[in-house]
Amino acid sequence: MTQPIARRDADPMTSFRQAIHRMTGISLPATKTALIEQRLRRRVVHHGLPCTGTYLDRVLSGSLGQAEIDTVVDLITTNTTSFFRERAHFDHISAEILPAILADRRRKPRLKCWSAASSEGAEAYSLAMVLAEQQRAGHAFDWAILGTDLSVPIIEKARRAVYSTEQVAPVDPILRRRYLMTSDDPALRDQVRIVPELRRRVLFRQMNLMDARYPVDRDVDIIFLRNVLIYFDLQDRQDVVRRLQGHLRPGGWLIVGHSEGMSVTLSGLERVRPTIFRKL
Ligand SMILES: C[S@@+](CC[C@H](N)C(=O)[O-])C[C@H]1O[C@@H](n2cnc3c(N)ncnc32)[C@H](O)[C@@H]1O
Known part of the structure; x- marks a missing residue:
């Protein structure tokens, strides 16, 4: 079992928001509760748990292991990005x-x-x-x-x-030809890879x-x-x-x-x- 990531002296959602802030710096005010619940819903179902509170209790206690904590951090962070953004x-x-x-x-x-x-x-x-x-x-x-x-x-x-053709749409066509590889495999038609x-x-x-x-x-x-x-x-x-x-x-x-x-x-x-x- 992994070490607990928070002391449980508040309700699970508050303890969770505090733990995320301590671990990642990400501020999650109480107004983000619905967003957190929505992002974690699949994990609650995956573990067959009755509600988000029970799931958060298990995450906080470390009983679901480090891999689950990594998954939670990944779900909570916003990873939106794009080629040539700004x-x-x-x-x-x-x-x-x-x-x-x-x-x-x-x-x-x-x-x-x-x-x-x-x-x-x-x-x-x-x-x-x-x-x-x-x-x-x-x-x-x-x-x-x-x-x-x-x-x-x-x-x-x-x-x-490896990126979808949609993701690389902002890349200039000349750069796409020079720096993105495509595959002959029809199953990979919608994907490209950055050249070695x-x-x-x-x-x-x-x-x-x-x-x-x-x-x-x-x-x-x-x-x-x-x-x-x-x-x-x-x-x-x-x-x-x-x-x-x-x-x-x-x-x-x-x-x-x-x-x-x-x-x-x-x-x-x-x-x-x-x-x-x-x-x-
Ligand atoms: C919105 S993306 C921005 C990506 C890219 N810089 C851009 O502008 O397109 C924010 C990224 O910051 C990362 N992140 C959040 N907190 C972090 C931390 N404490 N240390 C390192 N990365 C963090 C997230 O995992 C996420 O991938």
């Missing part, structure tokens, strides 16, 4: 950030990027396509991308790098942004932290941004989601666009 960020990287990096001849041209809260990988692979295109254009540099996310199943999906040349350079690891330390290099050039701060409370947002800032090289870039720019108020960061920051 395209202006990718355009800015091509037009401004990469030329600035490549023009700096003092630096060894090896670019390190990090998609923190990567979800199933669309963000990291979109960036990979942008970087690969720059190489095709004749710029000599090396690059690597790290993708991290809290959810174990979502990280496994990112590593498989990109997969080799994009690594995914499970990691919790609530952890006090991140096992990641401290000279990263570009960090994506998009569409995840919105789930955290103010203190957690500031702590996460401060910790991530410590992993940027001086002059490195932090990019947040379009509704998250105001969450970033650190003195060591200069705002160069509403959602793009540069480490001083």
Whole structure:
């Protein structure tokens, strides 16, 4: 049996919301109760339990094991993502950030990027396509991308790098031809896979942004932290941004989601666009 994840001194739903906040940073106010119940309904049925309260009791006590806790975290988190989401960020990287990096001849041209809260990988692979295109254009540099996310199943999906044709619709047709593989198997007609040349350079690891330390290099050039701060409370947002800032090289870039720019108020960061920051 796994260790309990919460003391049971409140009703199961309240204890559960507190446990999720402690484990993931995700704030679940009481107004989200119906949403939580809806997302967990299948698990209640799966375990043949009479109601959500009984299910939550079992999860909290650890009696359903760590795998069930991972499943719950996966169901509670919102993994919505898409290729080239907030395209202006990718355009800015091509037009401004990469030329600035490549023009700096003092630096060894090896670019390190990090998609923190990567979800199933669309963000990291979109960036990979942008970087690969720059190489095709004749710029000599090396690059690597790290993708991290809290959810174990979502990280496994990112590593498989298989997407539906619908998911890759936002990818430019030329990039689709260059970087997505199709199968001859008619059963896989609606699926594509990222080509090995990109997969080799994009690594995914499970990691919790609530952890006090991140096992990641401290000279990263570009960090994506998009569409995840919105789930955290103010203190957690500031702590996460401060910790991530410590992993940027001086002059490195932090990019947040379009509704998250105001969450970033650190003195060591200069705002160069509403959602793009540069480490001083
Ligand atoms: C809405 S998705 C955003 C994905 C991508 N960054 C984008 O903008 O398309 C939010 C992701 O944050 C992850 N997440 C939530 N809390 C987290 C935490 N404490 N540590 C790491 N990842 C977390 C979720 O699992 C989810 O995949």
